[in-house]
Amino acid sequence: MIFYGKQHVNQQDIQAVIAVLQSDFLTQGPTIEKFEQRVAAYCGAKYAVAVTNATAALHIACLAAGLKTGDVLWTSPNTFVASANCGRYCGADVDFVDIDNDTYNLSAYKLAEKLAKAEVRPKAVIPVHFSGQSCEMEQIHALAKQYGFLVIEDASHAIGAGYQGAKVGSCRYSDMTVFSFHPVKIITTGEGGMVVTNQEALYKKLLLYRSHGITRDEALLQGASDGPWYYQQLALGFNYRMTDLQAALGYSQMDRLDEFVVRRRYLADRYNRLLQGLPLKLPYQDLAANSAWHIYVVRLDLTKVRLSKQEIFAKMREKEIALNLHYIPVHTQPYYRQLGFNAGDFPNSEQYYKEVFTLPLYYGLTDEQQDQVVKALKEVLK
Template identity: 40%
Template sequence: MSVRFLSYGRQAIDEADIEAVTRVLTSDFLTTGPEVDAFERDFEQVTGAKHAVACANGTAALHLALAGLDVEEGDVCIVPTITFMATANAVRYCGGEVVFADVDPDTGLMTRNTLADAMARAGSDVKAILPVHLGGQSCDMAAIADLARESGARIVEDSCHALGTQRSGGHIGDGKFCDAATFSFHPVKTIAAGEGGAITTNDAELAETMRRLRSHGVTRNREEFIGDPQEPWRQEFHELGWNYRLPDINAALARSQLSKLGAFATRRRELAALYDRALPRLGEHVRPAGRLPEQTPCWHLYIALIDFEALGTTRTDVMNALCERGIGTQVHYIPVHSQKIYEDKGAYPGAAQYYARCLSLPLFVGMEDQDVHRVARALGDVLGLKAL
């Protein structure tokens, strides 16, 4: 009997999720209805933020947050080079200029020192800083926020990997260290909406601005109208916005999934702990990515650091061999500064070291304990290593 293929990540859908979506499908509202409001209230409770703004996806969340903070043509924003393209691209959507920051070679995370270096290279005032929480682990936001506040820069935490992560003094998304935090509910993330996103903030005015911008910039506030406020059909557009709304169908799925966040986080931590015990047995050239203290991540990814060169192989060969054994892997991420649309020729030694070694192994709620052992054994076989 063939074994099932283990992708690096996948959704976990149950009958409660199906019932939630079915309920909306048989209701009066498929979009712009009550389910989005209910999801936003639930998300505020989970994150501890005062305001949550649901939207179409994590990329839209980043764009809305930056636009709401008035990032405009020529504004400089700092982004770590180890991230998905959307973090940097959202700056460009607003007309801003991206300056890349290096990362720690073992965690892949922006640090206070790499941020300070990027700010020095920026050569002008920095409008916003976008720390990225990679794989579920948070940057040291106390240190980053301290430096950002000294310069007057705004902070948007890219938290798309880190819903459910706890850190000293609170939760990701609570707004303690940032102006806004963004989230994604893509199927490989901790909770799934099909596609979906959200922004949290403690700034009521920013939240209201983002709500307008997600729906074409429309206002129905009669006190703001320039036309006849007595016209019952009147709606006005005073600023440029987008169609970044989250349909009620997706919100219903996300809301049902959110109710299981605690169980999802627990299982992901259990699976990560099994990997943590298994990988060191393969020897000094295979180990988990580095960890920061004083936090309890909800692991979105399980990232291993493998010295492929020392083991006399390549990542391509390893990934292909694992795939043949029914094990999917991925790389998070190719440094963004090296992509053609940026082509930054600067030196980012931390990112280079991290990128050369990183490999994301399967991690999703539906995995069994034996699946982790299967991955570890297969990895050892492919690398020519025997467990110690």
């Protein structure tokens, strides 16, 4: 079976994890900080905080941004539910901004339009770099300055991607950026996530929220320390700590991040050539963005395809190819419908969902396997 995504772990990665197993620290040791520093340096950011997963990263980013009951978070409907749930974890209300019909990212134009009309404006906006392609961050940043909201980039798909000549994660146009290291992502720590930022005040808050709200930093203590064992809980934080084992795998994978992205871009270009002539809309690439190609999505021309998506998925699985779909619009989920959202609220996202599916794309996908995917798709859609 050819799956839509898959991790790539080599002997170097395995040896890095074994070295930690044979060390004095399995968790809360020096490897975590090494991994954080390496990702921050790669992105061109000052600070990084590693956590258990990208959902935890989004949560503590929202907490560091001061999101609370009575505030509002805006994000894209075309994302995994965590991009919205993180606001709800903080007690905030959530709303959405419809997507651009070409990039499938949160539309900067629709964001501007919604801000101009809104009676209650957001405390924070989370643009999601869907499939690995950056949103229009310069325009979103300008709106943030105009209307006074914080920007948290959800770059779960986009480590290794570029925007206007800089790496996604540089935080040039945002307050914080979140990465995911789930096994199907571009690099993996097994499970894991990270927040990067250039703001020291946010960095200190992120550290607190990652580990129960506890600190041993004497500069932050309220009163004198009782001794070397002493700590204080300054906030209600969480146990979101990454282990040294995970960090060792991530640190090792960083050696091949650029190699992973180059291969993904090669495979995406190859799909672009091989799929010509099929009743599909192929992915659009903004000239300002250099996608990391976490996923490759295509849209069906429903005027030319007689099969339903369910039939296409079933027929492709018969040919040993497992398609996927990214994403079901968040506002259509039962939980969010209970909050007052309805079908028709974000028409671009809803039409996109009717037409889209995700083809296999990962570092270890061979040219021959990709040919097999394309051959099967042509036979199904003929």
